[in-house]
Amino acid sequence: AQSVAQPEDQVNVAEGNPLTVKCTYSVSGNPYLFWYVQYPNRGLQFLLKYITGDNLVKGSYGFEAEFNKSQTSFHLKKPSALVSDSALYFCAVRDKDMGRRALTFGSGTRLQVQP
């Protein structure tokens, strides 16, 4: 079985400050990890993914995420937050060694960036 935990329902940060949105995962094999963002009344948009290789993954809009196998974490980060980053963020996992291709999503973290 595969699962994802996003321990924070909401993260508040001031514009210009660094932000971190936390994600931990559980899979029986090796993970494929993803971050998606959802703006109000919109579908999810892909931000970045970890498949293999470098533990620091860079994605869209200046976001990056660090894969930590020992801590089974994949936290999303950005050095300087913008008000326009305010949205709902989802972490997702897929077990690379399982045949099924569907993702398991976390419950989401709402990021609020204050001006």
Place this chain on the structure above:
Amino acid sequence: NAGVTQTPKFQVLKTGQSMTLQCAQDMNHNSMYWYRQDPGMGLRLIYYSASEGTTDKGEVPNGYNVSRLNKREFSLRLESAAPSQTSVYFCASRRTSVDEQFFGPGTRLTVL
């Protein structure tokens, strides 16, 4: 290139009514998915289709049926709607080569 489209955008049903949610993609993707999104629960997989002609149950399939009509279209049917099916429904398709899912804009369904 419209990506993933869903119809309708909004729908209100009475308990026991039936309806079909439509989804189409123009990206020539093999895999398509139906999710529901409920507050505090993220997205949960209802059904998916790895390729034309195949469908498989996801995490929460009860009360739903699907049809993969062709490579482009993947519909979700509620035969007898229940208030517990009030949710936002998202369709997605996957580009195999980069393992990335593309989502439609969603259908907001209310069952009274």
